Amino acid sequence: MSSQKKRTFQIEAFKHRVVVDPKYAEKTWKVLEHAIHEIYNHNASGLSFEELYRNAYNMVLHKFGEKLYSGLVTTMTSHLKEISQSIESAQGEIFLEELNRKWIDHNKALQMIRDILMYMDRTFIPSSHKTPVHELGLNLWRDVVIHSSKTQARLRDTLLELVLRERNGEVINRGLMRNIIKMLMDLGLSVYQEDFEKHFLSVSANFYCLESQKFIETCDCGDYLKKAERRLNEEIERVSHYLDPRSEIKITNVVEKEMIDSHMHTLVHMENSGLVNMLVDDKYEDLGRMYSLFRRVPTGLTVVKDVMTAFVRDTGKQLVMDPERLRDPVDFVQRLLDLKDKYDKIINMSFTNDKTFQNALNSSFEHFINLNARSPEFISLFVDDKLRRGLKGVGEEDVEIVLDKVMMLFRYLQEKDVFEKYYKQHLAKRLLSGKTISDDAERSLIVKLKTECGYQFTSKLEGMFTDMKTSYDTMQGFYASQSDVGDSPSLVVHVLTTGSWPTQPSPQCNLPSELLGVCEKFRAYYLGTHNGRRLSWQTNMGTADLKATFGKGQKHELNVSTYQMCVLMLFNNADRLTCKEIEQATGIPLLDLKRCLQSLACVKGKNVLRKEPMSKDIAEDDTFFFNDKFTSKFFKVKIGTVVAQRESEPENLETRQRVEEDRKPQIEAAIVRIMKSRRTLDHNNIVAEVTKQLQSRFLPNPVVIKKRIESLIEREFLERDRVDRKLYRYLA
């Protein structure tokens, strides 16, 4: 064999001469067209999915996608036109049902068609930027069926009418509504909004506008709110059942605006049933409803809060300025506490403990409590009453609750230093007369005051307690050291540290001779154990128990003040004495003596002395006799006046003056402190700083501050700038 060249094998492509039947495309299309018809005619069962798919596939493959697509469009459109007509001709109730049925059918058909044409959907359509089959089907439905001139408006009106009927109490086919609405949503959000939601909202606005107008004229506030709440809930429920969730906020806004916002002020101020009436009558449910409804509109809660604040201020103001109320301080304070409790409860039960309301309430209280300058005194008297007898037998926890409430009122006071003054006085009386029901309660309150105001506020008060304890120990020691007690009266001494106690220095009166012995013994004992101290008897503050025997032998034990004791003991040695004689013998200051004699001779049931003439006033030559005929049901008769009482006007004035005097050095100290650190400062800033520094104790008067500055200038602590007279300079 001759040399054979190696030949590379080439396998040639199978050139199968495909006879492209010119009618191929047309024939294939016809098959598919027929299939579409059958599908729409509910005859799909006879079709072969595989064959149809292959046909569609081939068309696209052989570049007949365009024809396929346009054929699809045409065919589907013509079917939809038929469907549209049948829907349009549906009568009455059937309209929606027909629409719904046809829609379901169309969706089924569309799905099948899409499955068949899937290859086209995936290849031809993207590359030619045409609308995919499913979407195409929806668009055609929208354009041909829904937006047909007859159907568009009718659909809208039908839906709205159903909503109206439901609002009027009828039961409607919610399932059908849901399906139709879902159809609109499937067609696109803009379809839902433009074809339905927009109109739904505006029609609803009208509806509620009219309805609210009607209700306002016929209902009282509470009923109106109930109705509004019901409507609101209805709408929310409606949305959840057959509308798009995004509509909820829109429809609730409509209801809120029409039913609440437009009528806010009318509702709040409605006569006999408005907010104020609800507050007065503790209508917790109605108030809660108002709160939750008004919360939904802008400025709603502000309106409620403002009306409530104004009313509370007014009520409080009337309370504190009422002259009747001012006679009984304990009652006065109790009413304040009751008022606070009432509104606390309202805010708690109806206003979800809203902080802005709490703050508004607090500022109202702060406002009117300080309208009455005697509030600090009264609060102290209230505490006094509680600690003296009111809290007797009350459990520890409840005592704490009462004290905490007192502290709350205390915080509202602007003039805390005035309270301190009275509290000290009242506490002193309680301690000295031994009339406090619970030491623990007293101490608990002191601790609370200390936490609130700092150590300085309470250091003296604590000193008072210490003195009481120390005095007790001293007495123990004293009696232990006395071997021979004998017949001398038993003495109990409280030694008070000057400066801690609110004592008014007053000259010692002449004690009866029976007492002098034991008093001296005590003095000697005390000074013996405490070097370098000075003792002075405070005869204006003590008490005494006297055993008295009257005319028919009736015995009584009289509990009296020291002054009263001095006066009565004189009658052991004299039958009759004039006021002047008593004054000379006892050395009691005249004003105190007169009060003392009045309490012994002019008070029914306590008149152990008889007075001539019988008038209530005491003149110098009035004569006094021991009242033989005195009787009393009780063995122990209390005549002493040691109980804390509300001050008389002149006393009140005096206390005020003392407080003002006390404030001056505090203001000066503040000014000096501020100027020392700032060196130079202008007038307005000093006033502001001083006020800020002192606000925990009292509110300083700007004129008083100015006077103190001038005084400091005169004493050369400060100087005024030569050029700028508003500027002050600290002089080191």
Added chain:
Amino acid sequence: MPRPKRKAAVPTRSSDADSSARPEPKKPRGNQFNRIDQLFESYVNKTLGLIDPEGIEALCNDVNVNHTDVRMLIFAWKMKAEKQGYFSKDEWRRGLKCLGADTRPKLKKAIEGLDKELKVPECFEDFYSYAFQYCLTEEKQRSVDIETICELLNIVLKSEFPNQVNLLVEYLKVQNDYRALNMDQWRSFYRFFKEVDFHDLENYDSSQAWTVIIDNFVEWLKEKEKN
């Protein structure tokens, strides 16, 4: 022939023979000083070494000016006299040198024209404060009684603010918040007259740093105007 230059004669200073005279630093002085000292001697109280009220009275006669005249006060201010009613030698020297007067006629003329010294505002303020200071006679005294204040106001401010001074004096006599006033309050009067228009009291702001007495005065003025 050239005149020999006449040197300034060095006066043999006759030191003050008074026992309580204040020691003087011996410096060479010109004739002017000599004459000033001589003038001083003509009024001095020999035992005190100071010109006392009597001496001042004599001076007033010589210059024909009343001792309550504002010009005497200005004179004292020029001298920076410390003690009311008395002039020391240093103060005398200071004053007369300031006035450029070394003879009695020159002094008379100078004192007569003293009220013109106050035209400059800074000078007036200094003088105004001095006037108050001059009334503090006791050591550690800080305030001057109302009577004296009223007189002082009349002397010092009346020419410039006649209406205002009358009203203020009326008020001071009527009020009983203060029985004496201090320098700060005194100074505030002049400032008040300068800065506040009595016809426009509505704009007065009492929260500003005016003294309390001025605040009260304005209140009183407003009340007066209403009635």
